[in-house]
Amino acid sequence: MDLRRRKKSANSEEGIAENGIEEENKQIMKDLENYMKCVKTADNILLIGTPGVGKSSFINTVRAVLRGKYKSVAHPATYGGAGDPMTIQLTRYKNCGLTGKFGLTEAEKPKMNIEKMPHLLDMAGLANEDTEKLRVLLSLLVDGHIEVTTNIPYILRKYSADELPVFFNKMTEDWKVKKIIVIVSATEDIPVNLIKCIVSVARSSEGISPRSKHC
Ligand SMILES: Nc1nc2c(ncn2[C@@H]2O[C@H](COP(=O)(O)OP(=O)(O)OP(=O)(O)O)[C@@H](O)[C@H]2O)c(=O)[nH]1
Numbered sequence: 001m002d003l004r005r006r007k008k009s010a011n012s013e014e015g016i017a018e019n020g021i022e023e024e025n026k027q028i029m030k031d032l033e034n035y036m037k038c039v040k041t042a043d044n045i046l047l048i049g050t051p052g053v054g055k056s057s058f059i060n061t062v063r064a065v066l067r068g069k070y071k072s073v074a075h076p077a078t079y080g081g082a083g084d085p086m087t088i089q090l091t092r093y094k095n096c097g098l099t100g101k102f103g104l105t106e107a108e109k110p111k112m113n114i115e116k117m118p119h120l121l122d123m124a125g126l127a128n129e130d131t132e133k134l135r136v137l138l139s140l141l142v143d144g145h146i147e148v149t150t151n152i153p154y155i156l157r158k159y160s161a162d163e164l165p166v167f168f169n170k171m172t173e174d175w176k177v178k179k180i181i182v183i184v185s186a187t188e189d190i191p192v193n194l195i196k197c198i199v200s201v202a203r204s205s206e207g208i209s210p211r212s213k214h215c
């Protein structure tokens, strides 16, 4: 087979696929721009899932769509080797990682009101369980008691369900979580217990907004 011809045809197939993705991205950006018109303030969105399901990668992907270019800022874990560590500290990506510590330069910023884009909170993977301690921890997080940079696996090991509210007794309005996104693996079982735990915390929290009806 003529390798040059084969290469050319592969390239044109790639070209079509890339164009398709570009068109889809343009539509996403348009929809987002419209949606942003009815958003009042930037909410905190907490990403939850079992270890290694792609929480940090999700942030990198969202940021790449908005930026039009991929760059890893939320460090994905490398499993089965001595790579980057998994996410340990609670990390906040301001305005989907477009501003703040991981932010873009003025020239790189998309031309829309990114100040109202949500802040994404990345945290350590959680066990698939529905325990009193996990419910207490998630309630404290959602209600604005847990500061960014907190080492979540450490405090889960160190404190009991009764101790957690004693050590995290201060509330900061700015840290409150408005929405939760549960990330699950497409190839593993759905973490039913963890989801039960999250649903029970979300139901009892006044801060979590019900499903948005957009404008
Ligand atoms: N095949 C495939 N791999 C993915 C996908 N998303 C993430 N990964 C890979 O899965 C591994 C874990 O991804 P992370 O984004 O670090 O997962 P995480 O949920 O943040 O992990 P922890 O912080 O350790 O809980 C990395 O090697 C990623 O490259 C995906 O959609 N498909």
Ligand SMILES: [Mg+2]
Pocket: 055, 056, 057, 075, 076, 077, 086, 087, 122, 123
């Ligand atoms: Mg992570």
